[in-house]
Amino acid sequence: MYRYSDFDAAFVAERNRQFRQQVERRIDGSLTEDEFKPLRLMNGLYLQLHAYMLRVAVPYGTLSAAQMRQLAYIAERWDKGYGHFTTRQNIQYNWPELRDVPDILDALAEVQMHAIQTSGNTIRNVTADHFAGAAADEIADPRPVAELIRQWSTDHPEFQSMPRKFKVAVTGSPHDRAVIAAHDIGLRIVERDGARGYEVLVGGGLGRTPMIGKVITDFLPQADLLPYLEAIVSVWNLIGRRDNKYKARIKITVHEHGIDEIRRLVDARFAELRPAFSGVDQQMLAAIEAQFATPPLRDASTDGYDLAYAKDPVFRSWADTNLTAHRDPDHAIVQISLKAHGATPGDASAEQMRVMADLAERHGHGELRVSHEQNIVLPHVHKSDLPLIHATLQQHKLATANIGLISDIIACPGMDYCALATARSIPIAQEIATRFDELKLEHEIGDLKIKISGCINACGHHHVGHIGILGLDRAGVENYQITLGGDHTETAALGARTGPGFPAEGIVGAVETIVNTYLEIRESREETFIETFRRTGMAPFKAALYPEKEAARDAA
Amino acid sequence: MPRKFTPKVVTANALLEGDVVYLAEDDSWIRDLKRAEVITDEAVAQIRLIDASSRQSEVVGVYLADVVETEHGPEPTHFREDFRRTGPSNHFHGKQAAEV
Numbered sequence: 001m002y003r004y005s006d007f008d009a010a011f012v013a014e015r016n017r018q019f020r021q022q023v024e025r026r027i028d029g030s031l032t033e034d035e036f037k038p039l040r041l042m043n044g045l046y047l048q049l050h051a052y053m054l055r056v057a058v059p060y061g062t063l064s065a066a067q068m069r070q071l072a073y074i075a076e077r078w079d080k081g082y083g084h085f086t087t088r089q090n091i092q093y094n095w096p097e098l099r100d101v102p103d104i105l106d107a108l109a110e111v112q113m114h115a116i117q118t119s120g121n122t123i124r125n126v127t128a129d130h131f132a133g134a135a136a137d138e139i140a141d142p143r144p145v146a147e148l149i150r151q152w153s154t155d156h157p158e159f160q161s162m163p164r165k166f167k168v169a170v171t172g173s174p175h176d177r178a179v180i181a182a183h184d185i186g187l188r189i190v191e192r193d194g195a196r197g198y199e200v201l202v203g204g205g206l207g208r209t210p211m212i213g214k215v216i217t218d219f220l221p222q223a224d225l226l227p228y229l230e231a232i233v234s235v236w237n238l239i240g241r242r243d244n245k246y247k248a249r250i251k252i253t254v255h256e257h258g259i260d261e262i263r264r265l266v267d268a269r270f271a272e273l274r275p276a277f278s279g280v281d282q283q284m285l286a287a288i289e290a291q292f293a294t295p296p297l298r299d300a301s302t303d304g305y306d307l308a309y310a311k312d313p314v315f316r317s318w319a320d321t322n323l324t325a326h327r328d329p330d331h332a333i334v335q336i337s338l339k340a341h342g343a344t345p346g347d348a349s350a351e352q353m354r355v356m357a358d359l360a361e362r363h364g365h366g367e368l369r370v371s372h373e374q375n376i377v378l379p380h381v382h383k384s385d386l387p388l389i390h391a392t393l394q395q396h397k398l399a400t401a402n403i404g405l406i407s408d409i410i411a412c413p414g415m416d417y418c419a420l421a422t423a424r425s426i427p428i429a430q431e432i433a434t435r436f437d438e439l440k441l442e443h444e445i446g447d448l449k450i451k452i453s454g455c456i457n458a459c460g461h462h463h464v465g466h467i468g469i470l471g472l473d474r475a476g477v478e479n480y481q482i483t484l485g486g487d488h489t490e491t492a493a494l495g496a497r498t499g500p501g502f503p504a505e506g507i508v509g510a511v512e513t514i515v516n517t518y519l520e521i522r523e524s525r526e527e528t529f530i531e532t533f534r535r536t537g538m539a540p541f542k543a544a545l546y547p548e549k550e551a552a553r554d555a556a
Numbered sequence: 557m558p559r560k561f562t563p564k565v566v567t568a569n570a571l572l573e574g575d576v577v578y579l580a581e582d583d584s585w586i587r588d589l590k591r592a593e594v595i596t597d598e599a600v601a602q603i604r605l606i607d608a609s610s611r612q613s614e615v616v617g618v619y620l621a622d623v624v625e626t627e628h629g630p631e632p633t634h635f636r637e638d639f640r641r642t643g644p645s646n647h648f649h650g651k652q653a654a655e656v
């Protein structure tokens with residue numbers, strides 16, 4: 001697995017030492033909050049509704065068993081015994097006290113983790129497909145290039161005072177599990193005539209003005225990547241809007257100038273920058289790739305798995321729902337659901353973290369992943385180990401068989417924690433999951449993604465949910481707006497609003513109405529929710545959601 | 557016509573713990589909204605706010621929050637303030653846990 005270089009370790013140690021002093025100076029009164037705030041944000045420390053929140057980076061969502069165990073230790077020692085995994089593939093602690101934060105950062109550094117650069121106008125933690133290095137459909141592991149971008153952008157002068165923050169996502173598969181079209185830059189590893197390169201998308205993003213990224217080039221040779229990225233950022237640095245925070249993201253620049261003009265400017269800038277890249281970056285990439293080599297996979301019989309699959313319906317249901325094809329047919333990718341019905345999406349207790357770390361160590365080459373869907377992944381598991389893994393997960397409320405189903409909901413922290421929220425999202429997710437569990441309908445419903453955000457910042461990716469829910473404050477009351485038809489995959493699309501929002505008491509009923517409508521009008525069990533929606537459009541859902549209004553229109 | 561002034565409390569987050577605090581009449585920072593000083597005069601509110609905001613080594617993010625006065629003491633008028641004085645709804649943490 002990838003390990004920090006000595007340089008990284010020294011850098012993190014120095015930053016932690018500085019931050020410890022800054023915290024001391026804040027506490028003794030020699031720093032004001034105005035002076036301290038940017039410093040704490042640089043170190044991932046936010047002040048939320050009820051407490052401080054520490055956001056810890058998990059680059060490209062990859063964790064070792066030892067790191068997961070340390071996260072559990074931190075949760076117990078300094079927090080309230082749990083952590084919250086986010087859609088940015090990070091972990092957040094909701095209850096640290098200011099005095100303890102330097103110790104927490106030191107504890108993270110012991111396992112080569114940190115909270116640096118998860119805030120501010122910088123290139124943020126590069127996200128990647130959570131099945132990287134394991135998926136059957138993968139062309140190449142996207143993490144080495146994610147890591148290359150991280151190393152190159154950290155403290156790079158061009159990227160320290162950008163108009164706004166900047167997010168990059170990479171996938172190595174044709175099937176997009178990293179929502180690359182919703183990032184400032186999305187990269188997809190592709191092959192053409194035997195040569196490796198990238199399809200590059202630019203100007204995607206959710207939030208206040210959601211946009212699907214546009215293809216700026218469909219094939220960029222591998223060696224051109226860094227100068228090309230630098231050209232994009234440099235063009236944006238020059239013509240991006242700095243006058244208005246809400247117009248500063250590159251999606252607005254691309255929208256205002258048009259993708260063709262941006263492409264022309266980027267190509268021109270690229271021609272200037274390219275000669276400065278001598279190929280050292282490609283040597284770096286090769287060195288990083290070596291550290292991401294696939295662990296030695298075991299060659300053994302899968303009879304035990306086949307037997308359990310045939311005999312045990314609970315195991316079979318879990319295997320059908322929570323496993324994904326590994327590129328080695330005797331192995332599987334395991335998704336551990338952090339979405340037990342009624343639980344908080346993305347929360348894991350310290351005990352659960354330890355259980356997952358132990359399983360990874362015993363059966364998964366010590367590797368774990370955090371998915372943007374707020375679940376945990378064991379990427380390389382031999383099939384013969386699956387019955388035992390499942391049994392262990394069952395003992396710790398981690399065996400919910402609901403990956404990709406209606407109760408596998410993405411929900412941001414919302415107004416239960418987040419200072420920016422306009423409404424809560426967690427209780428809505430809990431209620432929907434509980435309701436559909438009672439109805440025993442979710443396997444019948446099949447593939448359906450609900451995504452919930454507690455404000456327009458859209459951390460819960462609601463625009464790309466098949467059913468998206470956005471919590472708003474309407475005249476002092478929580479109100480929930482619904483969008484339908486969003487898609488987070490390679491066929492990315494933004495959802496369309498159904499109409500007026502629903503109060504907190506009405507939102508679960510509204511979701512039920514939508515789902516019942518789908519069940520009535522789908523052509524067969526094979527037609528998924530999103531396929532039905534694409535076939536019928538909004539009309540049948542609207543008619544079901546707003547019967548009086550539709551009736552009034554018919555009468556008029 | 558200027559809008560009628562509605563009752564307020566001074567609130568913030570504690571510097572060290574980060575939790576929600578309210579200003580009491582005796583200038584102390586307290587954890588329980590019920591015991592907060594309810595300010596009904598706009599000029600007084602501004603002075604209390606300015607004074608409180610200068611106490612940088614104790615609190616962060618001082619502001620005035622609307623309340624209504626009831627027989628049980630001040631009650632928040634907005635759901636955000638209701639959550640702040642209670643804690644999150646998914647875990648029994650925060651203020652609600654401190655009360656028991």
Ligand code: SF4
Pocket residue numbers: 412413414415418419420421422453454455456457458459460
């Ligand atoms: S979407 Fe809004 S409420 Fe939710 S975490 Fe992001 S900023 Fe907070």
